[in-house]
Amino acid sequence: MILALSQLACARGGRLLFTHLSLTLAAGEAAVVTGPNGIGKSSLLRLAAGLIAPFEGGVTRSARMALMTEDLALDTERRLGEALLFWARLDGLAAAGERVARALDTVGLARLADVPVRLLSTGQRRRAGLARVLAAEAPLWLLDEPGNGLDGEGIAMLEQAIARHREMGGAVLLTTHQPLAVPGAVILPLAERVPV
Numbered sequence: 490m491i492l493a494l495s496q497l498a499c500a501r502g503g504r505l506l507f508t509h510l511s512l513t514l515a516a517g518e519a520a521v522v523t524g525p526n527g528i529g530k531s532s533l534l535r536l537a538a539g540l541i542a543p544f545e546g547g548v549t550r551s552a553r554m555a556l557m558t559e560d561l562a563l564d565t566e567r568r569l570g571e572a573l574l575f576w577a578r579l580d581g582l583a584a585a586g587e588r589v590a591r592a593l594d595t596v597g598l599a600r601l602a603d604v605p606v607r608l609l610s611t612g613q614r615r616r617a618g619l620a621r622v623l624a625a626e627a628p629l630w631l632l633d634e635p636g637n638g639l640d641g642e643g644i645a646m647l648e649q650a651i652a653r654h655r656e657m658g659g660a661v662l663l664t665t666h667q668p669l670a671v672p673g674a675v676i677l678p679l680a681e682r683v684p685v
């Protein structure tokens with residue numbers, strides 16, 4: 490088991506968003522969280538990441554995680570390659586430079602490694618966020634709307650990256666508004682967990 494969510498209830502701003510949410514993800518497994526704006530999808534990812542505490546229930550992670558949110562988490566003044574290297578070095582794994590180069594290649598940004606992050610387009614920023622996740626080589630991926638802003642080729646690249654991560658024994662929890670091909674994923678419609 491890489492991630493276990495047990496009977497989670499989430500409250501934000503004094504309001505109960507969802508209750509009784511349980512999920513386990515083992516190696517190779519994926520779950521897709523769906524639901525309308527404001528239902529609590531990002532909040533669920535933050536709970537899974539340990540960034541906020543559950544109102545009830547528990548979260549167990551047995552492996553390192555990589556979290557991708559709307560916030561790019563890259564220093565906008567640095568060149569893209571250097572900004573990614575900063576994070577890749579933090580995880581303490583070997584060969585940070587090679588991992589970053591591979592990740593940039595996978596997301597199609599290799600030729601922009603020397604461009605400052607602030608100059609990237611919306612879709613390029615999203616690809617850069619995915620490169621940060623790829624370079625972390627963490628077993629657990631938590632991806633909040635990873636397809637936002639990506640073109641058709643970018644979506645295909647994202648789908649392939651997720652499939653490859655699962656093949657290598659990783660697990661993925663993601664939220665999305667758009668259709669994403671994640672074969673065999675558990676679908677979690679949050680609307681069914683809203684307390685009445």
Ligand SMILES: Nc1ncnc2c1ncn2[C@@H]1O[C@H](COP(=O)(O)OP(=O)(O)OP(=O)(O)O)[C@@H](O)[C@H]1O
Nearest residue numbers: 501502503506524525526527528529530531532533
């Ligand atoms: N820090 C916070 N304090 C209080 N309320 C919050 C906070 N963060 C989020 N909320 C509220 O929690 C609810 C769920 O927000 P969340 O971002 O999880 O929804 P979402 O399903 O991801 O929405 P979207 O599809 O628009 O991204 C919203 O009503 C939001 O206003």
